[in-house]
Amino acid sequence: MRVGVVGAGIVGLAIARRLGERVGGVELTVLEKELQVGAHQTGHSSGVVHAGVYYVPGSLKATLCRRGAELLAAYCDQRGITYSECGKLVVARAPGELAGLDEVERRARANGVPGLRRLGPLEIGAIEPYVRGVSALHSPRTAIVDFQAVARAYADDVRAAGGSVRLGFKVSAVRRSASELLVQGACGEQLAFDRLIICAGLQADRLASLAGCDPEPRVVPFRGEYHRLVAERAHLVRGLIYPVPNPAYPFLGVHFTRRVDGAVDIGPNAVLALSREGYSRAAFDARDVLDTLRSPGFRRMIRRHWRMAAAQVHSSLSTREFIARARQLIPELAIGDVVPGPVGVRAQAIDPDGSLVEDFRITSSRGLVLIRNAPSPAATSSLAIAEHVSGQLDL
Ligand SMILES: Cc1cc2nc3c(=O)[nH]c(=O)nc-3n(C[C@H](O)[C@H](O)[C@H](O)COP(=O)(O)OP(=O)(O)OC[C@H]3O[C@@H](n4cnc5c(N)ncnc54)[C@H](O)[C@@H]3O)c2cc1C
Numbered sequence: 046m047r048v049g050v051v052g053a054g055i056v057g058l059a060i061a062r063r064l065g066e067r068v069g070g071v072e073l074t075v076l077e078k079e080l081q082v083g084a085h086q087t088g089h090s091s092g093v094v095h096a097g098v099y100y101v102p103g104s105l106k107a108t109l110c111r112r113g114a115e116l117l118a119a120y121c122d123q124r125g126i127t128y129s130e131c132g133k134l135v136v137a138r139a140p141g142e143l144a145g146l147d148e149v150e151r152r153a154r155a156n157g158v159p160g161l162r163r164l165g166p167l168e169i170g171a172i173e174p175y176v177r178g179v180s181a182l183h184s185p186r187t188a189i190v191d192f193q194a195v196a197r198a199y200a201d202d203v204r205a206a207g208g209s210v211r212l213g214f215k216v217s218a219v220r221r222s223a224s225e226l227l228v229q230g231a232c233g234e235q236l237a238f239d240r241l242i243i244c245a246g247l248q249a250d251r252l253a254s255l256a257g258c259d260p261e262p263r264v265v266p267f268r269g270e271y272h273r274l275v276a277e278r279a280h281l282v283r284g285l286i287y288p289v290p291n292p293a294y295p296f297l298g299v300h301f302t303r304r305v306d307g308a309v310d311i312g313p314n315a316v317l318a319l320s321r322e323g324y325s326r327a328a329f330d331a332r333d334v335l336d337t338l339r340s341p342g343f344r345r346m347i348r349r350h351w352r353m354a355a356a357q358v359h360s361s362l363s364t365r366e367f368i369a370r371a372r373q374l375i376p377e378l379a380i381g382d383v384v385p386g387p388v389g390v391r392a393q394a395i396d397p398d399g400s401l402v403e404d405f406r407i408t409s410s411r412g413l414v415l416i417r418n419a420p421s422p423a424a425t426s427s428l429a430i431a432e433h434v435s436g437q438l439d440l
Pocket of ligand 1 (some may be wrong): 056058076079083086087093094095114137173214215244246248388389391416419420422423424425
């Protein structure tokens with residue numbers, strides 16, 4: 046049985062690794078257009094191993110995040126990858142946010158998040174001395190990791206199981222013959238598979254279209270910009286500090302994230318991106334912009350949410366505005382405490398009716414599996430997504 050996986054991000058590699066483990070006699074090939082694994086979302090994330098706090102109980106995000114976090118902790122332990130349970134606070138900054146925090150707590154308890162505690166102002170100070178809030182939810186098992194290092198370890202597992210990870214192989218066409226899925230590379234080479242799994246992240250809709258499937262939902266790219274605390278002020282943050290999220294959006298709001306190397310980042314915001322895979326401030330890709338503007342779902346979405354979109358652009362253009370939001374959690378923070386930090390671009394699928402696809406979306410038909418929406422917490426969930434997908438494949 047020949048199995049192909051398109052995309053060597055953390056999701057594609059986790060699936061390939063699982064298939065290499067599960068099936069005897071499988072010939073496994075991962076195809077990746079970049080020259081390294083985890084080059085896009087996987088290598089530009091916040092590095093948080095979510096514990097399952099926010100997600101609608103019963104959703105794929107809720108179940109696969111809980112299972113994925115457990116599997117990932119054990120995997121990192123086994124592979125010697127740094128995995129630090131620094132814990133997380135979700136903080137209500139004013140009484141008006143308490144109802145939102147109650148809902149976050151209800152979901153977290155329904156999802157079985159371990160060790161949860163509701164804290165008052167004094168207890169908040171004992172965990173994060175510089176944070177001000179009226180109440181908070183503490184998830185002590187939320188952790189941090191370097192997801193690109195995890196992706197590299199998955200790729201090593203694939204190779205150790207006899208599979209190949211072909212870097213610099215850009216898939217430019219996918220056709221179905223009577224019995225095979227034929228994948229054409231931009232280099233002209235053609236490969237034949239019995240099963241194909243497409244995990245193309247920011248290119249998911251384009252690859253679906255290439256494979257003759259519905260291009261909806263479209264991917265709309267959202268740029269996430271961080272600021273980094275200067276080293277002398279890194280003591281302001283011990284672990285992970287989040288505001289109560291706005292339930293209308295799948296993004297978590299500007300938060301403080303400690304990285305495994307000790308750096309502390311503030312962000313990310315969520316600004317419409319002018320390039321799916323460009324990270325500099327000037328990044329612009331005409332095809333990406335046109336595809337976004339032409340998407341009916343995007344046009345409906347922007348009519349509904351233009352105020353939020355404008356506020357995000359403001360936070361991108363003005364460091365003062367960005368820091369003003371962060372100061373609602375840590376009033377001591379000053380504009381001179383930060384320097385520009387990393388940038389990531391999230392793939393967010395949007396349905397034609399303009400709704401942001403909330404849950405993971407995975408479709409499967411006649412030997413072809415498409416990962417159509419795998420935003421956060423998909424890195425956390427990668428090993429559980431792999432179990433889920435391998436269970437769907439008839440091998
Ligand atoms: C700013 C930001 C913060 C985040 N924070 C977190 C977090 O703290 N915790 C968490 O769990 N998740 C987080 N996420 C989400 C997480 O990073 C993603 O859910 C996860 O990385 C998705 O993995 P993937 O493999 O689907 O996509 P990707 O990592 O984007 O990989 C897709 C791969 O497909 C390849 N590809 C595309 N087209 C082709 C083609 N034609 N031929 C060959 N290869 C192709 C791409 O080059 C890419 O390498 C964050 C994401 C961002 C952007």
